[in-house]
Amino acid sequence: MTLLSVEGLGIAFGGIKAVHDVSFRVEPGEIVSVIGPNGAGKTTLFNMISGVYQPGAGRVLLEGEDVTGMAPFRLAQRGMSRTFQNLQIFQNMTVLENAIAGFHLQERGTVLADLFNLPSSRRRARQAEAGARELLARVGLERAADREAASLSYGSLKRLEIARALAMRPRVLLLDEPAAGCNAVETEEIDHLIAEVAASGVAILLVEHDMKMVMRISNHIVVLDHGEKIAEGAPAEVSRNPAVIAAYLGTEEAADADG
Ligand SMILES: Nc1ncnc2c1ncn2[C@@H]1O[C@H](COP(=O)(O)OP(=O)(O)OP(=O)(O)O)[C@@H](O)[C@H]1O
Numbered sequence: 485m486t487l488l489s490v491e492g493l494g495i496a497f498g499g500i501k502a503v504h505d506v507s508f509r510v511e512p513g514e515i516v517s518v519i520g521p522n523g524a525g526k527t528t529l530f531n532m533i534s535g536v537y538q539p540g541a542g543r544v545l546l547e548g549e550d551v552t553g554m555a556p557f558r559l560a561q562r563g564m565s566r567t568f569q570n571l572q573i574f575q576n577m578t579v580l581e582n583a584i585a586g587f588h589l590q591e592r593g594t595v596l597a598d599l600f601n602l603p604s605s606r607r608r609a610r611q612a613e614a615g616a617r618e619l620l621a622r623v624g625l626e627r628a629a630d631r632e633a634a635s636l637s638y639g640s641l642k643r644l645e646i647a648r649a650l651a652m653r654p655r656v657l658l659l660d661e662p663a664a665g666c667n668a669v670e671t672e673e674i675d676h677l678i679a680e681v682a683a684s685g686v687a688i689l690l691v692e693h694d695m696k697m698v699m700r701i702s703n704h705i706v707v708l709d710h711g712e713k714i715a716e717g718a719p720a721e722v723s724r725n726p727a728v729i730a731a732y733l734g735t736e737e738a739a740d741a742d743g
Pocket residue numbers: 497502520521522523524525526527528529
């Protein structure tokens with residue numbers, strides 16, 4: 485069964501269709517990217533899939549289950565995690581504490597146990613720490629565990645955010661511009677990390693402006709323009725699609741005219 489199905493998703497803001505009738509699928513181990521010129525609707529689409537916005541039309545199915553508009557933490561409990569374009573890292577906490585924070589969404593009814601510092605609560609804390617250290621090793625940050633997050637390079641912060649999203653053991657991982665603000669070396673490290681996570685069977689949906697990265701790591705690309713899907717396919721197919729070229733050239737010409 486398809487892991488993530490997006491069926492006819494749409495939303496309008498004040499009568500303007502930001503996203504209209506967009507459908508696609510992501511299978512286990514696949515990296516699917518959503519691209520398109522500025523304002524094409526990528527972030528809005530992402531926000532609908534991850535429960536930040538309630539779609540005006542269409543459905544989101546997670547292994548066949550309708551999860552449309554479900555709150556982000558519930559989606560995370562069902563196996564869909566996401567990262568954000570603007571880092572959501574606690575800068576004044578350590579790298580390890582940030583990674584541990586990713587485990588808290590898994591917990592239920594633990595407030596009383598924590599309050600009384602019951603053995604179950606102490607055991608959970610130990611498990612979370614062990615899990616967090618494992619994740620840090622997976623993203624290459626094990627030696628930075630005790631550093632303040634604020635002292636990390638931008639690329640490391642991005643990897644820390646991915647580590648935290650992985651704490652929920654997602655089957656679907658949504659990455660919003662994972663390479664934004666990163667230099668070439670950092671982008672390559674993130675490339676490898678994403679490819680490795682996909683190879684473990686996780687379905688990855690990516691919004692990214694770095695076209696080279698998208699072409700390198702995607703199995704499948706969905707192209708949006710003015711809120712509509714104008715093309716989809718393998719990277720080589722999409723990059724020579726006349727409608728896609730026209731959409732990108734159109735924005736360059738508009739930028740030239742503006743400038
Ligand atoms: N909360 C909102 N209220 C009103 N309009 C919005 C809102 N969010 C997005 N829009 C509009 O919806 C359209 C799609 O925007 P969106 O941010 O999804 O595009 P994008 O492809 O992510 O752009 P970028 O590449 O610049 O991040 C734009 O016209 C934008 O102005």
